[in-house]
Structure formats: structure tokens, C-alpha cells
Amino acid sequence: MTEPWIRFLLPVPEQTLPFYIDSIGYNNHEQFMSRPEGYPCYHWLHTASGSGIIHLESHSVTLPENHGILLLPGVAHEYEAVGERWSTYYLTFNGQLVNETAASLGIRFSSVYHWHIGSAFKQVLPSMISGVEAYRDITGLDHSIEVYRFLVELKKHGKVDNQPSFYSLKERLLPLLQFLESEYRDPDLDMNTMAAILDISARQLNSLFRKAFGYTPYQYLISLRLLKAKQFLIMDRRLTVQSVSAMTGFREASHFIATFRKAEGMTPEKFRLMHGRSPDNAAAARQ
Template sequence: MQRFAFLMHSDIETKLPIYMCGAGHWESQETIIRTEGYPLFQWLFCTNGEGMLKLGHEEMSVKPGMGIYLLPNEPHEYRAIQEPWEIYWLNFKGEQALPMTLLAGLDRSGVYRMTNSELMIHHMKAALALALSEKPLVGLECSKLLYNLIIDMMKSITIRQQSIEQNYLRLQPVFDYMESHYTNKITLEDMAELLNVSTQHLCLLFRKIVNHRPVEYLNLLRINKSKELMLQEVDARIGEIARRVGFDTPGYYSTLFKKTEGMSPETFRRMNRLR
């Protein structure tokens, strides 16, 4: 048994950065051979059985909790190994389809394992149900769901490295320590000790996961805390706020605030109608 729906799009939908074109479900996926590929981006997710994806001379097993990502116009074939091989699928396009999937970790056609298969199944079922519905603006709603699906992929996809979510969890003790001690002096050694790693490895982890060095990230946290104080305590002086969030020198705080926010602390306060 199979169910599927292909969406008709208005001019508005085709101007979206990314939009869904169709969705479907095979209770027992049939063999697919596309010698010239398929013109759209495709994402297929296995919920039962086992299949095989063939790309060129490479064959990859596809089991429950795994997804297949296929770039447009890339020759491929896939078939069941253990039946029933149950598959949910959707396809999409848009000017930002490639950049967004790259950001999610889908850097090439292939098989990807998910750390949260339940969430992925929820998205795939919701996409099909919505595509099959006759609701107004169904194309827009499906595209919104597709965007959310790709965002969740960023947290749970794994291939050749830990998922973003797993990496963030690894740094969680440092994040928690910063949150509790940002008003005090915090050294690289303090943070590295929390993870039992060297300071060099700590810096590497931060650059890889949050694209900032640890001290840069700490200063961004302090800047955000200072903005909260400026909104909460309208009579507090800027220099006093700087010291309360962990900056020894108000001048350095003001320079860093302007570099980060594009305006001085005084301008930030004034723009938020604070005196």
C-alpha cells in the first residue's frame, strides 16, 4: 500500500527559500532505479525492515532510524533487503535548499542515522497528512513544516561525527559553569578542567560547535546579561553594570559591546527608551 500527494504551488510559494513539492509513504517500498537521478531534493526515512541504497559502485544499508538524502539529478537506486521495507518520503526545492541541507549536515547524497528517530517519524507523518489534506494554503504550511524538519535534523543527524545536539551536551558543564559564575573571573584552565581536557582541546571543541573561542562565548554571555540589567535597572550606571557582569574595565566592555551589538551601551539604553 502506498499513499502520496504532490503539491501545486502559487507564485508566492515558489519564491520561498525552500518549499515542499510532495510527500508519501510506502508500507513496502518497491525497487527504484533512476539512471539519471530525480530533479528534486529527496529525503526518505526508514521505519521498518531493511533496504539498500546504491550510489555509483557504493552500496549502503538502510535500517529503521536511518534516512536517505538524495541530491537532484544524481543517479541512484534503492531496494528492499528485508521486507516489508517501510519508507516515508518527501521532496523539495528552492534557492536555499542546498545551503540549508548543508547546514543541517547533509553534505552529500547518502545514508544518515538520526539520534531522535521518533521526532523524525513525527515530522514525516505530519508532512504526509498535511499534504493529503485540503486545507487552505497547504503549500505554505507544508513548507513551514519542512523548515522545522531541517532545523531538527541539525540537532539529531549523525554521520562521521557526533550530532550537534550530542556536541552541545558535551559542553553543557562549561555552559552551566559560565551561567553560574560569569560575574567572576573564569579562566580557560577552569573550563578545561570541567571536561578533563586540555585548554587547546577545549578551544577546538568550542570552535567546532559554537564557532567561538571559549572566552569569546563567555563575553557574549556577559554582554547579554548586561542588556538584561540595563532593561531591569534603569538607574544603574553603565560602568557599574559592566563590573557586575564580570568586566574589570568599563572601557573594554563598551568597546566589546559596540563591536558585538553595533552600538554603544548608552545607545542601546536610549533606543529601548531607557534613561
């Protein structure tokens, strides 16, 4: 951004939306700001260049380049530059589903986030500003999508307390994910085999997977097998349930059926019928 400052104030949509933008902008020379009663909306602030410090009720945190903070509505705060110049981007937003969505994504409020210098996250707010500048969204629907995208990108690229970002965890696990995509049919796959792909222990693999996805590698494998099974059931109706079971890494058809029923709430045969006629039913219909 070459402009000294950019600020867009957007009207609150008349209809209820899960998210909406209150304001968004860029400040090339951030000044001292004091809000003893906080801001009425959720408030994101991050450093584009220079450094600043934000004072909360219980502590103060420094925001160097590629660092930002997300505040809840009503959180008292002050901030100011450290040094001669502090350039910032900011986004204030609200909506009925902000808290739920942030919780489901594991996003922490009043925490400092940081990201790699070359991260795609640094382009999220400039892109949003360009969109707001180019297009007046009267309904607020497109802006609602943009707020959700911002939260997802923060989840993917933001790191808190030196913990790895979701993106870096996924990159670390990518060789295993690719291996499972091609070898899910093998009924002998176990944790030790999967851990060996990444040259780590089974315990470390379990920890990495839980941090990245919230469940274990074995749960991921079962989910992948069931996804493949559903594809086979629909795409090739000549295959028996027992054949699909063997093709997707289950040793026994009974185990496959029980696992499928638990996950989908119905048997494989009922799932197949729900998505179209079985070969026998189709033949009978033609007679």
C-alpha cells in the same frame, strides 16, 4: 503507519517561497526504483523498518533502520530492498533557500544520516504527513515552515560518519552552559576552569564547542556577558555603564565599551538610548 502506502503530491506554490513540499509519503513495501536522471527536487529517503540499498554513480550505501539519505536534484540513483521487506518514509522538496540553509546548518547532501532509536527525529515525517493529510495548505506557507523544521531536526539529531549529533554535543556541554549562566560575572573564568566542569582538557573543550556551535567557549562567554549587559542596560537605567561592566565580568569599563561597540556597532550608552530614555533625560522631560 499501518497503511501499505501513503503519498501526497502537492502543487508548486504560485508565489516564490524559501521552501516548499513537492511530495511526502510512506511505503510499507518499497520496490525497486531507478532514476538515471535523478529526481527534480531535493529528495530525502529514510528507513522505517527492514533495510535497503541505494546505488549512486560512484558508490552504494546501505540504509538500515533509523538511517536516511538526502540527495540533490538530478543525482542519478537506484534503490531496492535488502531482504523481504523494506519500509520507508520520503520527502521531496525545493525552494530558493534550500542550498543556503543546508550549508548554514552544515547539512551534507548525498550523505547517510543516522540517529538513536529513541530519537525524536523518527516522528518528524509521520507528523508532517499527518499535518498534510489534515490540512490543505493552499499558500504553501505552513509547508515551507515544515521543510525548515525538518532540516533543523536533521541537523539536531542526525549523525554522519560516526560523528556526534548536535543534540548529543549540546547534552554533553549542558553542565558547562548551566555553569556559565550562573557564573558569567566572574572575571577570572578561563578555559581551564570551564574544561574542569566537564572533566576534560581545554583542547577537548574547544573542539567540542566548535563542533556544536561553530565558535570557541570564550566567544560564547563574551556573547553571554554582552547579552546580560544589554538586559541590565535596558531593565535598570539607574545603573552606570561602569556598574554594568563590573556586573558582567569585565575588569575594565573601557574593555567592556570597546567589546560592546565591536559586537553591536554602537556604545552601551547609545544602545540604552535607542531602547528608551536615560534617567537624566526622563527627569528633564518631566520638568
